Amino acid sequence: MATLKQVAAHADVSVQTVSNALNAPHRLRPDTLERVTRSIELLNYRPNRNARSLRTSAVELIGYCVPSWHGGQAHLVMDQFLHALCAAAETTGRHILLFTAPSGADGMSVYDDLHARRLVDGFVLSQTETHDPRHGWLKEQAIPFVSFGRVWKESTQPGPYVDVDGAGGCAMATRHLYDGGRRRIGFLGWPRTSGLAEDRLTGWRDTCVELGLPVDGLAVHCVEDTFDEGARGAASLLDASEPVDAIVALSDVLALGAMRELNRRGLAAGTDVAVTGFDDSPLASVVSPALTTVRQPIDLIAHELIDILTGPAESEAPAERLLQPELIVRGSSAPG
Amino acid sequence: MATLKQVAAHADVSVQTVSNALNAPHRLRPDTLERVTRSIELLNYRPNRNARSLRTSAVELIGYCVPSWHGGQAHLVMDQFLHALCAAAETTGRHILLFTAPSGADGMSVYDDLHARRLVDGFVLSQTETHDPRHGWLKEQAIPFVSFGRVWKESTQPGPYVDVDGAGGCAMATRHLYDGGRRRIGFLGWPRTSGLAEDRLTGWRDTCVELGLPVDGLAVHCVEDTFDEGARGAASLLDASEPVDAIVALSDVLALGAMRELNRRGLAAGTDVAVTGFDDSPLASVVSPALTTVRQPIDLIAHELIDILTGPAESEAPAERLLQPELIVRGSSAPG
DNA sequence: CGGGGGAATTTTAACGTTCAAACGGTCGGC
DNA sequence: GCCGACCGTTTGAACGTTAAAATTCCCCCG
Numbered sequence: 261m262a263t264l265k266q267v268a269a270h271a272d273v274s275v276q277t278v279s280n281a282l283n284a285p286h287r288l289r290p291d292t293l294e295r296v297t298r299s300i301e302l303l304n305y306r307p308n309r310n311a312r313s314l315r316t317s318a319v320e321l322i323g324y325c326v327p328s329w330h331g332g333q334a335h336l337v338m339d340q341f342l343h344a345l346c347a348a349a350e351t352t353g354r355h356i357l358l359f360t361a362p363s364g365a366d367g368m369s370v371y372d373d374l375h376a377r378r379l380v381d382g383f384v385l386s387q388t389e390t391h392d393p394r395h396g397w398l399k400e401q402a403i404p405f406v407s408f409g410r411v412w413k414e415s416t417q418p419g420p421y422v423d424v425d426g427a428g429g430c431a432m433a434t435r436h437l438y439d440g441g442r443r444r445i446g447f448l449g450w451p452r453t454s455g456l457a458e459d460r461l462t463g464w465r466d467t468c469v470e471l472g473l474p475v476d477g478l479a480v481h482c483v484e485d486t487f488d489e490g491a492r493g494a495a496s497l498l499d500a501s502e503p504v505d506a507i508v509a510l511s512d513v514l515a516l517g518a519m520r521e522l523n524r525r526g527l528a529a530g531t532d533v534a535v536t537g538f539d540d541s542p543l544a545s546v547v548s549p550a551l552t553t554v555r556q557p558i559d560l561i562a563h564e565l566i567d568i569l570t571g572p573a574e575s576e577a578p579a580e581r582l583l584q585p586e587l588i589v590r591g592s593s594a595p596g
Numbered sequence: 597m598a599t600l601k602q603v604a605a606h607a608d609v610s611v612q613t614v615s616n617a618l619n620a621p622h623r624l625r626p627d628t629l630e631r632v633t634r635s636i637e638l639l640n641y642r643p644n645r646n647a648r649s650l651r652t653s654a655v656e657l658i659g660y661c662v663p664s665w666h667g668g669q670a671h672l673v674m675d676q677f678l679h680a681l682c683a684a685a686e687t688t689g690r691h692i693l694l695f696t697a698p699s700g701a702d703g704m705s706v707y708d709d710l711h712a713r714r715l716v717d718g719f720v721l722s723q724t725e726t727h728d729p730r731h732g733w734l735k736e737q738a739i740p741f742v743s744f745g746r747v748w749k750e751s752t753q754p755g756p757y758v759d760v761d762g763a764g765g766c767a768m769a770t771r772h773l774y775d776g777g778r779r780r781i782g783f784l785g786w787p788r789t790s791g792l793a794e795d796r797l798t799g800w801r802d803t804c805v806e807l808g809l810p811v812d813g814l815a816v817h818c819v820e821d822t823f824d825e826g827a828r829g830a831a832s833l834l835d836a837s838e839p840v841d842a843i844v845a846l847s848d849v850l851a852l853g854a855m856r857e858l859n860r861r862g863l864a865a866g867t868d869v870a871v872t873g874f875d876d877s878p879l880a881s882v883v884s885p886a887l888t889t890v891r892q893p894i895d896l897i898a899h900e901l902i903d904i905l906t907g908p909a910e911s912e913a914p915a916e917r918l919l920q921p922e923l924i925v926r927g928s929s930a931p932g
Numbered sequence: 933c934g935g936g937g938g939a940a941t942t943t944t945a946a947c948g949t950t951c952a953a954a955c956g957g958t959c960g961g962c
Numbered sequence: 963g964c965c966g967a968c969c970g971t972t973t974g975a976a977c978g979t980t981a982a983a984a985t986t987c988c989c990c991c992g
Contacts, residue, residue: 306709308713309714310646310655313646324694347696350696359691376642520859523860543879
């Protein structure tokens with residue numbers, strides 16, 4: 261494996277000149293640059309990242325804690341997210357380093373260790389939970405990080421974040437259903453302990469109120485994210501004295517459960533009752549009619565995360581970016 | 597951030613002694629070790645990985661190319677796999693570095709670059725395709741790697757691999773259905789161009805033949821991995837002059853599609869017609885009755901991959917490990 | 933033609949670690 | 963009481979790179 265020294269010898273210049281050819285080419289006279297470049301290519305030289313990192317004390321690696329799948333609740337879009345994050349990092353010459361850590365405060369030593377041993381420059385956090393201890397701790401340690409997802413139920417966000425406007429997404433879905441002629445729109449959610457669920461619920465409720473649609477008794481809180489719970493929730497909305505003609509679900513899984521229930525009752529999803537989901541997971545396109553759903557702008561999220569993390573040292577206020585999701589209209593929400 | 601030199605000064609020994617305290621403690625006299633250890637803890641010293649890597653030329657990082665999700669076809673267990681791989685790597689003090697690369701031969705320069713620039717020691721390959729060019733190329737370049745998944749349709753495997761016995765898995769499922777009293781078992785697969793599909797098909801076919809069950813006309817090749825295709829395939833098996841009483845599906849998605857079709861016809865999955873899937877994806881537990889499915893031993897796979905990659909230099913023959921999957925029996929395959 | 937000055941290049945030193953060799957001390961054997 | 967062996971520790975050098983300072987080069991101006 262060729263080193264800087266060998267390239268220098270070959271091009272008959274000093275080592276530093278070769279280094280400059282790569283890191284600050286404008287400093288070289290065109291003919292020298294040309295000569296050095298040729299030697300570099302001829303010897304197939306690649307800079308040794310470790311030596312570089314040792315000198316500059318920057319490893320160009322970003323830590324990401326790969327979440328453990330706690331019982332059933334899967335992250336159906338995690339592979340998309342990781343791919344996007346990776347691609348975004350690579351546009352800046354960086355890479356993603358994966359690691360595992362216990363959740364909660366117990367995991368902090370892992371973050372600390374990775375940073376102290378200089379395996380990573382900083383972290384991208386996801387799977388943010390209410391009262392997530394990581395943000396405050398990292399900020400205190402002055403370890404660079406950015407969070408995908410807000411720390412719910414905190415008065416102020418410790419540190420920079422990127423998040424998707426869940427309320428806005430559900431509002432879009434609700435308005436879309438209204439535009440399709442729906443006038444009694446139910447909501448399938450999770451318990452209110454989840455900040456994310458609360459956010460999305462708000463989007464549906466506010467929009468309904470704004471449009472003059474009813475909301476009382478139209479929000480169902482499913483206890484877990486399964487087809488069955490979605491079906492059960494849908495059933496209760498359909499069995500009401502005045503049944504719904506549309507359902508906004510907090511997740512694709514709940515939405516698919518609802519569609520199953522419609523199917524079971526001989527109702528056509530998208531014709532008799534419209535349904536929308538959230539996340540545009542791979543499931544959405546695997547059913548028929550295909551599921552109308554709210555897609556998070558994953559590539560943009562990843563790009564913003566990397567941008568914030570690798571951008572100029574944060575000024576006074578940490579960056580806070582709330583991105584708008586996109587409504588993917590498919591068959592399940594055809595006009596009624 | 598404390599360095600070796602500072603710890604040495606504090607403990608009043610040489611730098612090398614501190615280094616030995618960490619890497620070869622047996623060389624120190626107990627009292628010296630004790631003293632050095634105390635200084636290390638007091639100063640909260642952590643070895644700088646870059647300096648270490650520069651000296652030893654081993655980065656303790658393993659590259660993994662995060663697959664891009666090509667249109668719909670999602671990797672529902674990829675998050676589990678990544679978590680397991682990460683955890684396995686960490687037991688050896690290593691970590692996973694993610695990257696993206698174009699598929700096919702075009703991506704080889706990325707692998708080459710990562711290795712040449714010393715960002716990784718070696719690679720774990722997955723999403724192995726028929727005639728995958730990566731294995732041969734990496735072997736030729738003498739870059740360490742191990743593959744999850746065989747290179748199908750090659751006479752000999754270039755390099756070490758870990759794989760799951762798909763034929764065995766489907767055989768288990770088939771035998772399980774037989775034991776539950778099923779005597780006419782259909783198979784939902786993919787086109788034969790996929791080595792993986794062929795492997796699983798074989799397991800079903802051979803077992804049926806062995807048990808004296810019919811196979812003619814009982815294998816359907818779905819063109820894509822969707823609920824609809826699964827439903828369509830199931831329909832054709834049910835519409836036959838002599839309908840099936842059980843279905844072995846190549847994937848959980850196809851199995852769920854089949855269950856939907858049963859549902860639509862007023863048949864009870866698990867009672868009237870038994871169904872099994874493959875992968876134990878999060879979907880399996882999200883339906884009711886829950887799906888009987890073949891689970892790949894993900895943790896074991898990850899462990900074996902890391903073991904092979906980080907183990908002693910390969911001897912004559914590269915390691916080849918074929919692991920047995922596990923049948924997860926749930927409601928969808930209740931005895932008929 | 934000598935000097936000034938900016939551009940191009942080289943020299944020096946350092947980043948933090950580990951390897952290999954050298955060193956000093958202690959002990960047992962002859 | 964000297965030599966050799968061994969153990970524990972230190973010294974010197976190197977891994978491959980870049981920042982900063984120093985030097986050389988080249989050209990222009992007075």
